[in-house]
Amino acid sequence: MKKFYTAIIFTIAVFLATATQATETPSVTAVIGGTIVDLEGKAPLPDAVILIEGERITAVGKAGDVAIPASAEIIDATGRWLIPGLMNMHVHLGLKLPGKTEAELANETEAELALRMADNARKILLAGITTIRLTGEEKHADLALRKAIAKGQTIGPRIFSSGEPLAITGGHGSEKGKTYYDGPYELIKAARKEISAGADWIKILISGGIATNGGDIAQALMTPEEINAVIDAAHRFGTKVTAHSGSSAATNIAIDAGIDCIEHGYFLDRKTLRKMQKHGTWLVPTILVSQPALAPFFIEIGSPEWYMKRRESVGKQHWKALQMAIKEGVNIGLGTDQLPSAPTEGTTATVREAEYYVEAGMTPLQALRSATIQTARLLDADKDMGSLAAGKYADMLVLDSDPGKDISALRHIKLVMKGGRVYQNRLNQ
Numbered sequence: 001m002k003k004f005y006t007a008i009i010f011t012i013a014v015f016l017a018t019a020t021q022a023t024e025t026p027s028v029t030a031v032i033g034g035t036i037v038d039l040e041g042k043a044p045l046p047d048a049v050i051l052i053e054g055e056r057i058t059a060v061g062k063a064g065d066v067a068i069p070a071s072a073e074i075i076d077a078t079g080r081w082l083i084p085g086l087m088n089m090h091v092h093l094g095l096k097l098p099g100k101t102e103a104e105l106a107n108e109t110e111a112e113l114a115l116r117m118a119d120n121a122r123k124i125l126l127a128g129i130t131t132i133r134l135t136g137e138e139k140h141a142d143l144a145l146r147k148a149i150a151k152g153q154t155i156g157p158r159i160f161s162s163g164e165p166l167a168i169t170g171g172h173g174s175e176k177g178k179t180y181y182d183g184p185y186e187l188i189k190a191a192r193k194e195i196s197a198g199a200d201w202i203k204i205l206i207s208g209g210i211a212t213n214g215g216d217i218a219q220a221l222m223t224p225e226e227i228n229a230v231i232d233a234a235h236r237f238g239t240k241v242t243a244h245s246g247s248s249a250a251t252n253i254a255i256d257a258g259i260d261c262i263e264h265g266y267f268l269d270r271k272t273l274r275k276m277q278k279h280g281t282w283l284v285p286t287i288l289v290s291q292p293a294l295a296p297f298f299i300e301i302g303s304p305e306w307y308m309k310r311r312e313s314v315g316k317q318h319w320k321a322l323q324m325a326i327k328e329g330v331n332i333g334l335g336t337d338q339l340p341s342a343p344t345e346g347t348t349a350t351v352r353e354a355e356y357y358v359e360a361g362m363t364p365l366q367a368l369r370s371a372t373i374q375t376a377r378l379l380d381a382d383k384d385m386g387s388l389a390a391g392k393y394a395d396m397l398v399l400d401s402d403p404g405k406d407i408s409a410l411r412h413i414k415l416v417m418k419g420g421r422v423y424q425n426r427l428n429q
């Protein structure tokens with residue numbers, strides 16, 4: 001009997017030893033030879049070594065300064081440029097735009113929606129976007145997908161989501177079959193429901209928009225009483241609030257109420273932008289939605305004439321607002337309101353959006369920051385992402401040339417890594 005117990009204890013000891021060993025020595029990857037773009041504007045770091053253990057970066061330095069373990073798996077990025085994974089702050093994985101696609105998806109079931117969203121998430125990750133913020137989805141499929149990706153059941157970017165957007169009767173986003181919320185009481189209740197379901201943000205629709213004909217884009221459709229109530233309710237839970245707003249009037253009310261972020265800002269005037277700068281309010285421009293680069297796409301999907309006209313009518317003012325926002329030093333986080341990976345003028349929507357920022361007045365480095373470290377700050381996640389630094393997630397892209405000099409370098413992504421795992425590798429092509 002004694003022998004039997006000894007055998008059991010021995011087995012347990014061996015098991016524990018192996019288990020501890022497994023957690024103590026995770027696989028190490030060393031990315032060598034590449035040049036790291038300095039997002040703070042300092043000189044790039046050539047011939048860099050990035051050590052990765054598990055899903056995080058453990059060391060970053062010059063070759064010779066960082067010891068590479070003999071067992072490390074080597075990724076040779078010699079002659080290439082290294083940046084953190086791109087982040088896109090205005091995404092709808094279940095996007096349905098007016099026209100053919102909306103008609104095709106009219107009878108989509110919840111299961112079909114979830115699978116379509118998972119397919120979009122996979123495409124987004126493979127295109128080099130490692131983190132997204134969802135600004136309005138349906139049926140909480142977004143929250144289920146966020147969980148599935150975190151569990152490794154399916155692949156996709158890291159997801160921050162605002163769950164279902166809060167729309168008022170007759171306003172933007174109000175269509176047949178959707179739920180509307182009116183008055184402070186209903187909006188507070190709705191915000192709390194989203195938070196309790198697991199939403200990371202609350203999204204409110206406070207002016208009209210392009211994609212639906214619910215209300216004027218320049219009007220403050222949601223009342224100050226409603227805006228104040230919903231923002232206060234969310235902030236008490238530590239949840240940030242962002243608003244769809246094309247209107248200066250609506251944005252002013254929202255800034256006074258302590259809003260964290262404004263989406264689109266089609267008609268924002270200089271006074272409002274200065275107020276945003278002073279309050280540190282973020283702007284996610286989604287400039288792509290009103291600019292010529294997307295016109296062929298909208299024609300192809302059979303967008304109705306009223307929609308095309310509404311886009312064009314907004315385009316010039318939207319562009320001016322973006323130029324002013326850049327000049328006034330407003331915090332800008334990149335977002336597209338279009339699938340981040342969608343083919344757009346020979347690249348993806350995300351990269352084309354960044355190129356537009358440079359055309360509107362940003363330096364290439366500023367545009368790159370708006371899709372990396374700035375977006376990480378917008379999410380309050382800069383401890384975990386947004387730059388290539390020890391302690392952060394190993395979310396990284398390898399490029400052919402320096403995006404700090406020419407933002408179009410983002411058009412040639414050679415390798416996509418998320419959490420230390422390589423999802424796309426064209427280094428030998």
Ligand SMILES: [Zn+2]
Nearest residue numbers: 090092135337
């Ligand atoms: Zn949107």
